[in-house]
Amino acid sequence: GQNIDQPTEMTATEGAIVQINCTYQTSGFNGLFWYQQHAGEAPTFLSYNVLDGLEEKGRFSSFLSRSKGYSYLLLKELQMKDSASYLCAVESNYQLIWGAGTKLIIKP
């Protein structure tokens, strides 16, 4: 079956670093996406990993280990505007299989 697991909710402090984990078991794998979704808005693309390793994009980095079925999204220098849900999605057979999302709460 298809299964993607993320923590339901995380809390972090403004200016700090937070790591959001995602583990997956899917019948196929063609890449892993991270999307950000602010409350009441649509998801927006953050990152894409297809090879093992770390992809860095400004304050955000995403890591993938295909052998472990594991990814994480690292957010540095947290800002209040980073309060949102972060969705992990695995591409399998030309479709995205979505995790339930991690709600990130940033405290001043």
Place this chain on the structure above:
Amino acid sequence: DAGVIQSPRHEVTEMGQEVTLRCKPISGHDYLFWYRQTMMRGLELLIYFNNNVPIDDSGMPEDRFSAKMPNASFSTLKIQPSEPRDSAVYFCASSLAAGGIYEQYFGPGTRLTVT
């Protein structure tokens, strides 16, 4: 480009009524996806099209749901008859291609409430 356009943004209807949701994808995008999002079930793929042809509708919950894409710039998702459990946010998304690095661009969504 204006991005993916959806209408209406909000829809409130009574159980048993027909509901039609509309989507205009980004020009040049060959793939269009319809999703439903609820607190309980998260984001679920309902159906997707490639070059206006439905490819996989296995996520459509039941026969009350139908989707069409008569041309490259327009798609509809219809629920007939609607039920309270259909209340959700329905997103339309489009992408240049499926697979690989081609991210999906989401519309603002239609918040459907069935009473």
